[in-house]
Amino acid sequence: MSTAPQPSAFSPYTAKRPPVGIVCQVALGAIVLSAIVLAAQIPRLSELTVPIVLAGVAWVLFLAAAAMLVRVGPFAWGVFRMVAVRQLLVELVISGMLEFVFIYDHTPGSALAIFTALVVVFCLDIALLIAFSVARYQEPV
Amino acid sequence: MSSELVAESKAGSPVQVGGFSIVPIPGLIIAAAYVAALVVALLSNTLWAVDFFHVVSGALWTGIDLFVGFVIGPILGKLPIPARVEFSKRFMPKMVVIMPALVVATLAAGFQLALQQGYLVASFPDHGWIVASFVVVGVLAVVAIGILEPANLAVLFELRKPQPNGELVAVLMKRFIYTAGVTGAMQIATLVIMTRLATA
Numbered sequence: 222m223s224t225a226p227q228p229s230a231f232s233p234y235t236a237k238r239p240p241v242g243i244v245c246q247v248a249l250g251a252i253v254l255s256a257i258v259l260a261a262q263i264p265r266l267s268e269l270t271v272p273i274v275l276a277g278v279a280w281v282l283f284l285a286a287a288a289m290l291v292r293v294g295p296f297a298w299g300v301f302r303m304v305a306v307r308q309l310l311v312e313l314v315i316s317g318m319l320e321f322v323f324i325y326d327h328t329p330g331s332a333l334a335i336f337t338a339l340v341v342v343f344c345l346d347i348a349l350l351i352a353f354s355v356a357r358y359q360e361p362v
Numbered sequence: 363m364s365s366e367l368v369a370e371s372k373a374g375s376p377v378q379v380g381g382f383s384i385v386p387i388p389g390l391i392i393a394a395a396y397v398a399a400l401v402v403a404l405l406s407n408t409l410w411a412v413d414f415f416h417v418v419s420g421a422l423w424t425g426i427d428l429f430v431g432f433v434i435g436p437i438l439g440k441l442p443i444p445a446r447v448e449f450s451k452r453f454m455p456k457m458v459v460i461m462p463a464l465v466v467a468t469l470a471a472g473f474q475l476a477l478q479q480g481y482l483v484a485s486f487p488d489h490g491w492i493v494a495s496f497v498v499v500g501v502l503a504v505v506a507i508g509i510l511e512p513a514n515l516a517v518l519f520e521l522r523k524p525q526p527n528g529e530l531v532a533v534l535m536k537r538f539i540y541t542a543g544v545t546g547a548m549q550i551a552t553l554v555i556m557t558r559l560a561t562a
Contacts, residue, residue: 234527246508253500260473261493263482304515307385314397315466322404322470326477347507354512355519358530 231295233358239289245350248282251275252343259332259339266332276338283346290353297359305352312344382451384518389459400467404474412475419467420556424549426461431542439539443528446535451521454514461506469499481559488562495555498548505541505548513537 255275262268290296323336403411434453438446476482481492513534520526520534 234530242512246504249508250504253503257493257496257500260482260496262484263477265484300519311462315462318397318400318466318470319473321401322473325404326474350508351512351515354516358516358520358527 231361233297233360236295236357238357239293241286241289241293241353242350244282244286244289245346245353248279248286248342248346249350251279251282252339252346255279256336256339259335263332264329266329269331269335272335276335276342279339279342279346283342283349286346286349290349295361297356297361299362300359301352301356304355305348308351309344309348312347316340316344382455382522384455384515384522385458386455389456393459393463396463396467400470404470407474407478409475409478412471412478415467416471416475419464419471420552423461423464423468424552426464427545427549430457431538431546435538435542447521447526447531450517454518458511458514458518465503465506488559491555491559491562495552495559498551498555502545502548502552505545509537509541 252275255272258268258275259266259272320337320340323333328336400415403415438449441449476492480486481489483489486492517531517534520531
């Protein structure tokens with residue numbers, strides 16, 4: 222009988238993971254680009270197609286990342302939930318402040334609607350990105 | 363490289379890992395007070411108060427980024443791993459609280475200031491500089507929130523383990539080195555744009 226140590230069944234350090242992080246980062250890029258195009262036009266909004274398309278791309282990428290995460294296999298879901306909830310609270314404070322400034326400064330309705338869609342996907346995307354980045358290296362419980 | 367950070371230092375004493383708070387509660391209270399003061403400033407809508415939060419927060423954000431990237435970072439890179447761990451587990455939790463508060467204050471006050479001063483309208487002679495500042499902030503946001511913050515928190519969680527994986531920590535910390543140039547360039551661009559706008 223071999224006395225060599227048995228290889229571990231699962232290691233979070235070597236486990237293959239779907240590219241949730243990269244997809245979330247690209248989504249973040251789309252969010253930021255959309256916000257730049259939108260903010261550059263305030264208060265006169267002549268071109269809304271590009272920001273709307275970019276916001277849509279961001280939402281699609283976020284949902285794709287979330288769908289990939291659902292099929293991730295053994296995963297530290299407890300750590301994921303803990304980090305995601307706390308990160309979501311942080312992002313809500315940050316986004317809430319920005320949204321407050323937009324409303325307070327009478328940002329036009331169409332721009333405010335797109336900003337709000339961006340702010341919501343921003344909060345969710347960042348929470349997913351950071352919680353995944355932490356939980357992927359933790360032992361599944 | 364050793365896969366464990368629980369290593370003997372040169373003096374022979376083992377490095378203590380774990381047992382630290384990732385988000386320091388006293389720091390959260392200070393950050394909350396800062397954000398509350400920001401809300402009061404925005405509601406008062408006085409030029410001085412809004413300008414104060416934009417300039418002070420922005421200067422601290424830029425200064426800290428450049429100082430950490432080009433002074434602390436290279437020093438840290440030359441220290442032995444146990445010393446890096448000891449520094450990081452005290453330093454990084456503070457950054458987790460300080461930087462988001464500074465960033466939100468800079469952006470929220472900056473947007474209101476720009477609107478109040480008429481900088482946002484396309485007819486403003488230096489509107490191109492305003493758009494350039496949006497791009498700079500956008501790049502900084504993607505680097506800070508999308509690349510560095512996830513690595514920062516993953517490192518902190520790893521360092522709390524009884525036997526952290528040194529290779530993983532080293533790989534994640536390399537993100538700070540790779541992005542230091544981009545962050546530095548963007549912060550210098552910020553200084554150029556803001557001083558240009560302030561003297562327009």
